[in-house]
Amino acid sequence: MRPKIDVAGSVLTIASAALVVTALALVFLWAPREITMKEVQRIFYFHVAVDWVGFLAFFVTLVASIAYLRTRDRKWDILGAASVEIGALFLTMGAVTGSLWARPVWNTWWTWDARLTTVAITWLVYLAYLMLRGAIDDPQRRARFSAVYGIVSFVTVPLTFASVFFLRTIHPALFAASTEAQGRMQFETGLGSARMGMTLMLCVIAFTVVYVALLRSRIRLEQMADRVARLQQEIVG
Amino acid sequence: MSDWMNFKNAIFLVAAYGVFWLGTFLYVLTLNQRQRNLEKDLEALEALVEKDK
Numbered sequence: 477m478r479p480k481i482d483v484a485g486s487v488l489t490i491a492s493a494a495l496v497v498t499a500l501a502l503v504f505l506w507a508p509r510e511i512t513m514k515e516v517q518r519i520f521y522f523h524v525a526v527d528w529v530g531f532l533a534f535f536v537t538l539v540a541s542i543a544y545l546r547t548r549d550r551k552w553d554i555l556g557a558a559s560v561e562i563g564a565l566f567l568t569m570g571a572v573t574g575s576l577w578a579r580p581v582w583n584t585w586w587t588w589d590a591r592l593t594t595v596a597i598t599w600l601v602y603l604a605y606l607m608l609r610g611a612i613d614d615p616q617r618r619a620r621f622s623a624v625y626g627i628v629s630f631v632t633v634p635l636t637f638a639s640v641f642f643l644r645t646i647h648p649a650l651f652a653a654s655t656e657a658q659g660r661m662q663f664e665t666g667l668g669s670a671r672m673g674m675t676l677m678l679c680v681i682a683f684t685v686v687y688v689a690l691l692r693s694r695i696r697l698e699q700m701a702d703r704v705a706r707l708q709q710e711i712v713g
Numbered sequence: 714m715s716d717w718m719n720f721k722n723a724i725f726l727v728a729a730y731g732v733f734w735l736g737t738f739l740y741v742l743t744l745n746q747r748q749r750n751l752e753k754d755l756e757a758l759e760a761l762v763e764k765d766k
Contacts, residue, residue, distance in 0.1 A: 500730075516722040519729040526733065562740075569736045576729040580722050686737070693744050700751045707758035711765070 488689040495682035499525075499675070507675040519577040525679035527570035527595075529687045533563025534602065534633050536691075541626035544619060550702070553619035556626050557609060558694035562687060564602050571595060582646065590643035591636065598632040605629060 503521045510517035540556035543549070574592075575585045586592065605625055612618035640647055 514719060514722055515726050518726055522730060522733050565736060565740055569733055572732045572736075573729040576725045576732070580725050690740070690744075693741075693748075697744060697748055697751065700748065700755065704751055704754045704758060707755070707762060711758065711761055 485689070485692060488685065488692060492682070492686045492689045495678070495685050499679045499682040502675040502678055507671055513581055516577060516580050519573055521676055521679045522683075523570060523573040523577060524676060525683040526566045526573065528680050529683045530563045530567035530570055531633050531637070532684065533559045533566065533687060533691075534598075534630060537563065537605075537626045538630040541623040544623040545627075548616075548619075550615075550619065553622065554695055554698045554702075555691075556622060558691055558698060560602055560605050560626070561694060562690050564599070564606065566683075566687070567595070567599050567602070571599065587646070589647055590639045590645040591647035594632065594636040594639045598636050601629045601632050 499521070503518050507518065507521070509515065536559040537556040540552045540559065544552035544556065574595075578587070579585050605622065608625055609618055609622050612621060639645060
C-alpha cells in the first residue's frame with residue numbers, strides 16, 4: 477500500500493522553513509544595529525522567540541491537562557506530553573542563547589538573577605514532568621498524574637514572566653514601562669524601534685509555526701506508539 | 714568598540730544562532746528515528762497478527 481501524502485504536514489513544514497528564513501533575513505539585513513551592544517544584540521530576536529514558544533508550549537499543556545481531567549480522553553494527554561517535550565527543548569535553547577548574550581554584555585555566562593533563577597526553576601519543573609511520565613507504567617495513572625502536575629507546574633510560568641516587574645533584576649524587561657536602565661535600547665536610525673518590533677514579531681510568528689509543525693509530528697508519533705501498544709496487547713492477549 | 718570586540722561579539726552571535734539550528738535539527742532527527750523504529754515495530758506486529766488469523 478502506498479503511504480498517504482501528509483498535505484497539512486508538508487504545508488506546515490514549508491511555511492515554517494519560509495518564515496524562519498525570512499526572519500533570519502530581517503534579523504541580519506533589515507533590523508537596525510543597537511548602539512550599545514552592537515551586533516550581539518541580534519541574539520535577542522531568536523532568544524525572545526524561543527522563550528515565547530517554551531512558555532506557549534507550557535500553556536498548551538495546562539489547557540490539555542485541564543481538558544484531560546474533565547474528559548479522560550487520551551488525545552489531551554498526548555497533546556500535553558508532546559507540548560512539554562517541545563517546550564523544554566525551546567526553553568533550553570532560550571537559556572543557552574541568553575547565556576551567549578550575557579557573556580559579552582554582562583561579562584558572565586550566568587548569574588543568579590531573579591529572572592534567570594525563575595527560568596531555571598521552570599526548566600527543572602518541566603524536566604521533572606517528563607521524568608514523571610517515564611516513571612509510571614500504567615497509562616491511565618500516568619495521564620492522571622501528568623495532568624495534575626501539568627496544571628500545578630504552570631505556576632512557574634507567570635512567576636518567571638512577572639519576575640522582571642516585581643523582583644530586583646538586571647534582565648531587560650521587554651514589555652515593561654521601562655526606565656533607561658531597564659531594557660530600553662538605542663538605535664542608529666530613527667526607524668529603529670519600529671523595525672526592531674516588526675522583526676521580533678515575525679520571529680515570534682515564525683517560531684510559533686515551527687512549534688505547531690513539531691507538535692503535530694510529535695502527536696503523530698505518540699499515536700503510532702499507541703497503535704504499537706494495542707497490537708502488542710492483542711498478540712499477548 | 715574595537716574591531717576585536719566586534720569580532721568577539723560576532724562569535725557569540727553565530728554561536729547563539731547555531732544553537733537554535735543544531736537544537737532543532739537534532740530534535741527533528743530524533744523524531745525521525747523514533748518514527749522509523751515505530752514503523753518497523755508496527756510492520757512486524759501487523760505481520761504477526763495476520764499470521765495468527
